[in-house]
Each structure stands twice: as structure tokens, then as C-alpha cells.
Amino acid sequence: MKWNKGYTISLSLIAGCAWLVFSLFMAVSNGAKEMDLHTVWTAVFDYNASLTPHQIIHELRLPRVLGAALTGMAFAVAGAIMQGVTRNPMADTGLLGVNAGAAFVVALCFALLPALSYSHLMLLSFVGAALSTLFIMLLGSAAPGGLTSLRLTIAGAVVAAILHSLSTGIAIYFDLSQDLAFWYAGGVAGIKWMHLKLLAPVILAGLAGAMLLGRPITFLSLGEEAATGLGIKTARIRILGLLIAVVLAGASVSAAGSIAFVGLVIPHMARRIVGVDYRFVLPFSALLGGSLLVWADFASRMVNPPREFAIGAMVAMVGVPFFLYLARKERREL
């Protein structure tokens, strides 16, 4: 029985890896211009700058697809950590104010520092995401009765609504028109190698840190008493976990804009397949999340070429029905 379970888990992880690699290849080789696999292969591993197909793949598609994979992984793992640490099955970076905080700071930057470089903008939006999440967490913990999942969800929604309202106010007052909406809708189309150089180390470090926390998060997700009984320093793990989640989500929001539901839906799927052990849930979420965004991005440019469909709307089409399904299953009064 024990062997059987381990077998399922390793098989799922291997299949997940294979699926992600397959998705990457599909997304790189298909697009406005079809490429055969050989061209893709040589463009990646034997790059020749004088060939146009090589250039398209190397300069446009590869960074974009890698960006989609990285941000998808980051969103999914951040969501999984948040759900485990807060023991709230509805936790999601989008619902917890990460996106709204980032958007608010970006609105401020557009209004007051219009000449800001893209990398600085990324950094600042990241800071905004971190601050708003911390604020919501602190509010949640300060209340009598502690951090209940309903309270966290509502606090997140309200703080997000306030920040959103403020951002719109700033955008209207300073006549920013659609700039903010375009940033908010984001998408990975604009990701270039230059940005990947900034993004990849942060996200990979965050993912590595998350994997190290797999065991303690599993115990935390079983309940405070169980974790303390097993010698886990719950407060430390909770803070570390949330920090990593904010780093991951903040980095991906700053690069790809507000993509809700990845962090919510993917961990649920992962738990259903590999069980409740976060040592496996986290890497499997990363694989699934990465592939989901690669496919969503792929679909968004294939629906109506050469125009692109907003990737956030694409993900919402999958995410909303799933969230509703979860909400309907929620029979207890939280």
C-alpha cells in the first residue's frame, strides 16, 4: 500500500515534468509562423542569429514561453503555500490583495514618476504587493478569534477594493487613461531576456525555498496543535512561508500582471492527485501551474491571431467555474 502510493506520486511527478516540457515545445514551435521541431531544436541549442526563424524563436517566443512557465510556477506555488499556511482552501494571491497592492504602487509610479525604467517598476510593484499582503495578514491576526479563513478572505477583498478604488482615483486624476489597465491585464507577451534575467533568479530562489518548507507546511496544514506537538516552530514557518509566497506572487504579478485563480485552482488539483503531503504538492503545483500558463498564453495568441486575448480572462474562464464548485462544496459555516 505504502509502495503503491509512492509509486503514484513519482509517476505523477515524472508525467508532470514531461507534460511541462511538451507544453514548452508546443508553445515555442507553434504561433503565427509554424516551425518544425528541428528548427526549434537548432534555434535553442545551436543558435544562428542570421536565420529569421531562429531569431523569432530566440528573441520572441523563447523568453515569452519561459516567462509564462516561470510566472505560472510562481503563482501556483505561492497559492499552495498560502493555502497550507493559512489552512484556508480559498486562499489565493489574487484574492489576498497582492495584485491590488502592486497595481496601486504602479498607479503611483505612472502618475508621479513616469520616466521610471521597467526594472524599477517591477521592483516597486513587488514592494507594493508585499506591503498590502503584510497589512492584510496583520489585520487578520489582530482580530479577536485570530486568523479565520472567512475573515482573511473578506479582509483581502475589502483592502483590495480600497486599493483598487484608490488606483482608479489616481488614474483619473492624473489622466493615465488605459495605461494602468494595460499593465493590470499584463500577460507575458512583453517579457524579454532582459526581464527574465531579473525574474528568473528571484522566482527560482523562491521555488527552492518553498520546496525546503514542504515538510513543516504539511504539518501546519494539519493544524496548529499537531504541528507544535511535532516540534515545528509554527510562527517561524508561517512567516517564512508567507514571505516566500509574497516574493513569488509579487515577482510574477510585477512581470505578468494580475492573473487570478492560478494560485487557487492548481494546488487543489495537485492535492487531489498527489495527496496532502506538501513535499509533493509544491513541486507538482509548480509543474501544473507552469504548464497551465504556457497553455493559456498559447491559447491567448492562437484564438484570434494576430490579436491577443488577455491571458487573465483566459485563466478566469477555467478558474471561476472551479471556484464555484469549491464554494458549493463548502457546507460548513467556515
Next chain:
Amino acid sequence: MDQSAYRARRAITVSVVMFILAIVVILIGLNTGTIRLSPLAVWQTLLGGGTTEEQMILFDYRLPRIVVTMLGGIGLGVAGAVLQGVSRNALADPGILGLHAGAAFGLIVFVSFFRTMEGSLAMLIPMFTFAGGSIIAIVIILLAYDRQRGIMPIRLILVGIAIEAGVSAITLFLSLKLDPDTYTFAARWLAGSVWGRDWINVWALLPWIVILVPIIYLKSKTLDLFSFGDEIASGVGSSVTRNRLLMMILAVALSCASVSMTGGIGFIGLVAPHLARRLAGPQHRYFLPAAASIGLVILVAADTIGRSIFQPNAIPAGVIVALIGGPYFLYMLFRKKV
């Protein structure tokens, strides 16, 4: 007996104070704007005097706008009170329940397909926002409905959040395709900039308020029964499910009508009933009028602040309301166990 007399006296005091406050806010609102009118000039003009210019400013620009904000504030305050009573959830709010996202969706659909904010077609905007808000509300109510247990308050909130997020994603997607001018109009509307500024908007909103608010007020006793819980309510002979549905529909209609004239203004439906309940007590016949007048005061004040302090680009009233209402909401959320 003493207690009910005390409550009645207290409710009357609150109503009188609110009435005076409302008059003050309205008068300040009439005075301020790009062109300032002195209180005396306002008074004289209202009584039929004043110069032609003063008459034009007052009767063609300021008065209709203020009447729309007054009516909208009343509508949102009362609708919020009903929703909170019906769902037995002190945190229920038309905005949280997806009505605004739906109304915004209706607006974006309208401007995406007609691409106009001028002329007679613009009069269709309220119809689209009204339809959007009520359709989304119905979807949420249906999805939150459980065959055995009726509408579960907690599920209502969760479903509301999800639907709102999904609809907002589509709204965002559509709004990216708008040209900058149309987008600016839509963004202002979404942020709750009172857009109904003509007498025709007043006449469109007035019937909803004049008809629905008294009906709701007559149902005060029914609303009171909900707070005892479903078992007791049905024990005294109130048909719980039917009444809940009816009251919910009334509240949805009221807030959709208000929002379609004032723009996407959140938090009033939440904050006004709360304050009213604290001031006038939990009985609906006492606190409904208070909720209506507090809603009126908040919205007229927010609109006046937004258009007078921040010049030349007025800040939408919705932003001001969120800045005041949001923190109050959080304060309520964390003061008590939910």
C-alpha cells in the same frame, strides 16, 4: 414598554439629527463647485430670485445632480440594510455581492458595441447597467441556493467574490479595446463618479425610490423576523423562503437602479445600515429611515468633496466613499466575531 418608548424616542432623535445634517450637506453641496454661490444667493435663487446665471447654475447643473445623489444614497443605504437583514450577515453589501461588477460589465458591453456616450443613445446606459447588475445578482443568488437549506449566507459571499472576479476579468479584457476617451468615461463610471446630472436622470430614478422604499418599509416586521433565524421566523407564520426571495429582489432592484444613475459606488450599502443600527437600534422600522438618511448624507458629502477639493480633475464620489467606508468596514469586521 418603557424600553420601546425609549427606542422610539431615540429613533426620532436620530432621524431629526440626520435630517438637519442632510439639509446642511445639501446646502453646502449647492454652494460649492467651480463657481461658488453664497448660501444667501442659493436661498434667494431657490425662492425664485437671483440672476439668470445663478438660476442656470442652480437649476440646470447643481440641483439635478444633487437630487440624483440624494436618491442614490437613499437607495443604496436601504438596499444594503435589506440585504444585511435578509442574509443575516452584517457584512453583506451590494458591492460585495457582485452587483457592481455586473453593472460595470453592462456598461462596458454598452460602450464596446455602441461606442457613444452622447445623445439619445446614452439614455440606454442605465438600462444596460441595470440589466448587468440584476443578471449577475440573479446568477449569484441561484448559485448560492441550496435545495435543502435555502440561500446560505457564507456561500453567498464566496460565490459573490468568485463571480465578481470572473466578470471583472472579462470587463478588463473588453475595456482594453476601447478608445482612450470612451475608456476614460467608463473608468470614471466604474470608480463611482455620479454621472446622472440632468433632470431626466432624476425622473428615471425617482419612481424606483418612491415606490420600492415604502414597500420595503412596510415590510419592516418581516425583516425583523429574519434576525431571529429561520426556525423562529417560520414558526410565527412567516413564509421564510418566499419572503427572503422577495426582499432580495426588491433590494437588488433598488441598488441596481441607484447604481445605474450614480455609477459604481460601493460601501454605502454596507456602512450606512451599520451606523444606522448602532444609532437607532435593530428594529427595521426605526433604523431603515436612519439608513436611508445616512446613505444620503454620505453620498452627497462624498460627491461634494470629490468635485470641490480636487480640481480640475474631480475625484469620483466612489473613491471618497471607499476611503471612508473601507476602513470602517475593516473596523467592523475585526471588532466582532464573524
